[in-house]
Amino acid sequence: MRKISILLAGFFALIMAWACVAPASAQQSNVYADVKSRGTLRIATVAGNPPYSSVGTDGQPTGYDVDIGKALAEALGVKPEFIIVDVPGRIAALQTGRADVTIANFTATTQRSTAVAFSRPYVVVGSVFLALNGSPIQSIEQLNDAKYKVAYARGATSEQTTAAVVPNAEKLRFDANNDGFLALQSGQADAVFMDSLQAAAYVAKEAGKYRILPGNFSYEEIAIGMPTGDFDWWRIVDGWVGQFNGSGANNTLFKKYFGFDLPAIK
Structure with missing residues (x-):
């Protein structure tokens, strides 16, 4: 510092x-x-x-x-x-x-x-959907289904974007970004919508555990x-x-x- x-x-x-x-x-x-x-x-x-x-x-x-x-x-x-x-x-x-x-x-x-x-x-940054590497979900089109659950943080830009990109998926609203990430880890959610650089850091830190689904859904300064x-x-x-x-x-x-x-x- x-x-x-x-x-x-x-x-x-x-x-x-x-x-x-x-x-x-x-x-x-x-x-x-x-x-x-x-x-x-x-x-x-x-x-x-x-x-x-x-x-x-x-x-x-x-x-x-x-x-x-x-x-x-x-x-x-x-x-x-x-x-x-x-x-x-x-x-x-x-x-x-x-x-x-x-x-x-x-x-x-x-x-x-x-x-x-x-x-x-x-x-x-951009915004992406992060899933577990072993998930059967391969695309946003597949994720946009009522049988899948998507986590996101309340009050953030992700709230509006998630509703627009995957309107048919079940939404899980959390107070903090990390709560949505923990929901993904525990199997409570099938994907979490998050900051693209944050997602890249998780993927780099634990190689083979997570996968970013194709597509970027925002431009955020x-x-x-x-x-x-x-x-x-x-x-x-x-x-x-x-x-x-x-x-x-x-x-x-x-x-x-x-x-x-x-x-x-x-």
């Missing part, structure tokens, strides 16, 4: 230098002022969504998104404070002022952008969520993400948790 924060420190120093010479009449970020005054960056994230985020045996949050939050907090010169929320809570935490940012495998969509602000993406109405806070966080992506720091963290290089963000 120290090496990553050193790579990004220069960018944050430039932002602070600009702020010092900006006109006194320029609007100051209320969120940034609160973060600095408090000395902590409040980060909403979810549990049960490895390798993005989960809670370790020590009770502390861990994962790719968690380390991104730590890197951002260090660049800002404050300590990270994690707030565990459910999937719908990713937006509510920002709207109610409980969190300064949401870093939680959070897809930037037009609908969500009417309620919260988003940075540029730090990873771009995963970004940092922020409260609306604070341009300076958006500018600071969005600029940091750009440097995080371009410096190679993002790839380092991604490879640590997923086991392969970060795909090009485009």
